Amino acid sequence: MTFQIQPRLLFLVVFLLVAPKASEAAGIYTPGLTLSVSNANDVWSSPGSTFFLGFRPISTDLPNSFIASIYYSGGVPIWTAGSTPVDSLASLQFLSSGALRLLNGSGHTVWDSGTADKGVSSASLDDSGNLSLFRNDTVVWSSFDNPTDTVVPSQNFTTSKVLRSGLYSFHLINSGNLTLRWNDSIVYFTRGLNSSFNVNLTSPSLGIQNIGILSIFDPTLPSGVIMAYSNDYAENRDTLRYLKLDGDGNLRIYSSDSGSGTQIARWAAVEDQCQVFGYCGNMGICSFNDSGPICGCPSQNFELVDPKDSRQGCKRKVETVDCPGSPTMLDMENTQFLTYPPETDSQVFFVGISACRSNCLVSPSCDASTSLSDGTGLCYIKPPGFISGYQSPALPSSSYVKVCSPVDPNPSPYAQLTGKGGGWRMHPWVVAVVVIGTILGLVAMEGSLWWWCCRNSPKFGVLSAHYALLEYASGAPVQFTYKELQRATKGFKEKLGTGGFGAVYKGILSNKTVAAVKQLEGIEQGEKQFRMEVATISSTHHLNLVRLIGFCSEGRHRLLVYEFMKNGSLDNFLFVSEGQSGKLLNWEYRFNIALGTAKGFTYLHEECRDCIVHCDIKPENILLDENYAAKVSDFGLAKLINPKDHRYRTLTSVRGTRGYLAPEWLANLPITSKSDVYGYGMVLLEIVSGRRNFEVSAETHRQKFCVWAYEEFEKGNVKAILDKRLADQEVDMEQVVRAVKVSFWCIQEQPSQRPMMSKVVQMLEGITEIERPPAPKALTEGSINGSSINVTSNISAFSTTAVSVPAPSSSSSFQTTGVSLHASGKNIERASSSLLRSYTEVHSEV
Structure with missing residues (x-):
């Protein structure tokens, strides 16, 4: 029997088989679809092609590791299916049972939406980035209700939700406080409403606007209360601003321009990354270099758990229970072991520095301790377990760790070069660097001798001015001699003013730059420290800060050279007379x-x-x-x-x-x-x-x-x-x-x-x-x-009353607990204020 198919019917059949479904083109998808890593163009898109669901490589360093994610135009992920990367044979399947399931190449289930047999009939990805599974018109599951590490505009983040990244998590608690936790236990950051909002929140929620404002909402509040804002607030409409918990434990607001694929941090909850608990792993010590935070070990008695990843922490080379003799204490200056709630409830004591060290040494329940060394007598005891450290020259604290004798401190840069103390051997490239450095040093010495002999030559003065101009233009602080500044100011003749740090004079430098020269008074620092502080000031650049051009440090002469401000100081314009x-x-x-x-x-x-x-x-x-x-x-x-x-x-x-x-x-x-x-x-x-x-x-x-x-x-x-x-x-x-x-x-x-x-x-x-x-x-x-x-x-009476108890502050890295301590601090503060007023009244004529 022969069947004849009409041409019009044949066209209809071919169209239904080949043409995409109109619902899929509108961002709505039906069960039976599969996304695979092998097909890079296999994605679901939102109606406006603002967001996509598909596979993205984790990084260029790991080309065979992928994540199934919802990502913004350009490739920035805002939601991830599961926390485990998958291989190049993985697939994301929308099963006929209604489940959305991520399978690895081996067929192992990595993640599942948990919606099987719940009547799911369709899926939708909208232009706000929300992926939803529907039973008719009812939402059964959505990515906004199951966030991973990111909150985007239009997403409502409530107390029942949590962001996670590794061991770190972000919570909004019933009081409205934003909290960051390590291992769901240590609360290392919290921020709530200020004291002017004297309300009990009923159902707080957190949201971020696309212009970059992070706000708390609640029925008891007349409007949203701003908690933070992006520093590029409302600058560009084609920019997505979102809140993300990063793998380093910090909560940040990011900006990503449409199609760029880049994300720029615009706000961070924890300003000092080293204050994030566990950032450098167990027994890891966080510190800063010129590029940012780095992780290391307390001493050579320790070694990295993973030499390829210093953030995995450190371990003792010999555990204290296996010491040949008695353990001793490793002393670390300017170091503290982070102590946050709930640790502070039972691990804070008021003892002296030496007692803080010795008590830990003799106690089997103490592995390390920190003394604040600021006169408060606060000592934090760290029992065996996870210990997170922070080291900075600005920290007024000392810490101690149990180790087996002998104590082997970290080698100095010189020891690392020569091999002394650290066991390092001298590599050939190190020898080459030393030789070249020696040659350059000799050349510099010869140049210095030439400058010393010829510096008074008129021709040399022009050359010196030229190089001074180059140094000024580079942004580095120029070092002037006292005679140069004396000549520039015509013997410190034209005084611009006198402040708390010394007199200021107008000067004209050798490169014809007009400058303000400040003669510092009461300097107590040595030459090295003075230069370090000058370097810090000169590296601080902002449109609303006076720029430091250079300095002079010769014996007792300490001077700073600033850019000249034509209109002088503000007081000359505020407090003017009628004339x-x-x-x-x-x-x-x-x-x-x-x-x-x-x-x-x-x-x-x-x-x-x-x-x-x-x-x-x-x-x-x-x-x-x-x-x-x-x-x-x-x-x-x-x-x-x-x-x-x-x-x-x-x-x-x-x-x-x-x-x-x-x-x-x-x-x-x-x-x-x-x-x-x-x-x-x-x-x-x-x-x-x-x-x-x-x-x-x-x-x-x-x-x-x-x-x-x-x-x-x-x-x-x-x-x-x-x-x-x-x-x-x-x-x-x-x-x-x-x-x-x-x-x-x-x-x-x-x-x-x-x-x-x-x-x-x-x-x-x-x-x-x-x-x-x-x-x-x-x-x-x-x-x-x-x-x-x-x-x-x-x-003496004032000093006796005003004992050094830190004022309560939400920004303090150490927090004291206990009602009696808090109350005594308030009493001390009131007594100090009262005595201060009395003192001022008596000595008002001084």
């Missing part, structure tokens, strides 16, 4: 100066590798260039004046200026970046008012101006605070109100109530809503006529 109306700044300039200054301090506090606390914020240290752009000067000089850690400075070494000193300076409490925030708040109020904060008048009822200003603010009379000389000019009152509110938040007595400088920037720009600030208490400071002071009085 100097030409120097009056309008509101637009003032607001831009306030914002630029805040951005400069944000960089110093939060964006440098090491936080730089200024310690002397005042209008005199805010300079203006030819365009009236603000630049902060004198940053980093506090350590030059006093080599000890300025965060723990006592009454015997206070350096600051009346009207700008935070209360903790004279209460013998730790100095942090929040102390700078206080000074900035005072300056901000002066920018608005054009008046010194410590001045009193009949108008202010003989009160400090800041106290009177808050009373006017409470009355809703913000115009009374504004500089009266701006009455006839156009002023943005919304900006004025924001600035006044921010200033009152910054000058709160308790450091914990003051915002970080990045938050100040957001509030000034109007990105973050500003709550009504509480009344700042009237604060007094021991100082003279608004000039910089150096208090040297020693008051």
Whole structure:
């Protein structure tokens, strides 16, 4: 029998077999489909081709390892099926049972959606990146409800969800706090709502907007509360911004431009990577070099668990139970073993440094210990188990680890070169480097002798100026001789001003560059330390920071050379007399100066590798260039004046200026970046008012101006605070109100109530809503006529009362627990403040 098929019917059959289903083209897929690694074009796409589901290689170094993931245009993954990489024969199957299953080349199930026999009839990938499995119109499973390590815009992250990456996890808890945990136990980061939100959350959730704002939402809150924001906030609409928990244990906000395949970190929860618990594995010690964090072992008594991966930690070459004799303690200066909750509940003691070491040595339940070495007497005991270490020259702590004798410290760079102490042998390339270095050294020595003999030649002066210009252009600090600077300033003739760190003179360098030369006073550091601090200052670059050009260090002569600011310091424009109306700044300039200054301090506090606390914020240290752009000067000089850690400075070494000193300076409490925030708040109020904060008048009822200003603010009379000389000019009152509110938040007595400088920037720009600030208490400071002071009085009664108990701070890497300790700290703080006021009243005429 012969069948004849009509041509029209034949065309219809061929079309149904060959043409793709219209539902699949719209991002909807039916069971029976398979994605395989072998077919690179085998992907599911969202309707707008913004997101794709398919296989991607893990990295170029591992070409045969793949992950099945949902990825953004360009290849950045936002969700992964399973945590185990698969081989080149793997497949992702959408089974007829309704399950989505990932199989390795061997047929082993790597991951399963768990939706078999639940009536799943279709799958959909939408343009927000959400993969959903449907039973008719009901969602049975979705990738947004089962996140892996990433949260994207439109995704609702609740307390029932968790992000994971290796041993690290990120949780949103019922109180609204964001927490990072190691091994689901150690909480090494937590951030919650500030104290102004006195509410009990019922069902908090976390979301990130595509413009880069991370916010907490809850029915009890009138709107979302901003927790963090990307530093490229709302810059580009074709950019995906997302929250990701990385394998190094840090939570970050990333940006990825459409189609680029690159991701750039824009915010990090833990600013200091070495503060992430377990970053370098068990017994690993985290430290920094020029490129970032590195991992090593405590000493040569240890060896890496995996020589190819230093983050896997270290192990003893000989365990202490197998020691031929008795174990001893390895002493490590400037090192601490991270101790977070719940460890702090039972492992903190108040003993001396030597007792912290010896008690651990004799105790079988102690493997290591850390003494803070800051006068608090805090000692953290580490039992056998997982121990995470951090080493930095800035850490005021010492740590101890049990090892078998003899103690074999890590070799110095010289020992590594020669083979002494470390057992290393000298490689031929090392010999070549030494020989070449010796030759170059001899050439340099000959050049130095020639320079010494010919430096006074006129021709040499021109050549020297040329090379000085090259060195200046390269960004490296130029080393000047004292005679050069003496000649540049014409014998230090034209004084630009005098500050707390020394006098400043105008100078013209040999390359015709105009500069400001500062003669430092009271330098206590040696030559090496001075040069190290200068190198740190010169490497700190920002649009709103005065650039350091060079330095001079000859015997007792210590000078710094800065770029010249044409318009001088801010005080010359704020506190002008009636006859100097030409120097009056309008509101637009003032607001831009306030914002630029805040951005400069944000960089110093939060964006440098090491936080730089200024310690002397005042209008005199805010300079203006030819365009009236603000630049902060004198940053980093506090350590030059006093080599000890300025965060723990006592009454015997206070350096600051009346009207700008935070209360903790004279209460013998730790100095942090929040102390700078206080000074900035005072300056901000002066920018608005054009008046010194410590001045009193009949108008202010003989009160400090800041106290009177808050009373006017409470009355809703913000115009009374504004500089009266701006009455006839156009002023943005919304900006004025924001600035006044921010200033009152910054000058709160308790450091914990003051915002970080990045938050100040957001509030000034109007990105973050500003709550009504509480009344700042009237604060007094021991100082003279608004000039910089150096208090040297020693008051035994005050010192006895203000014992060194750290002020409670959410940013502290060590946390003390216990109600009694907390209460005693508060009592001490109140007693210190009371005694401080009494002391100031008695000595106000000093």
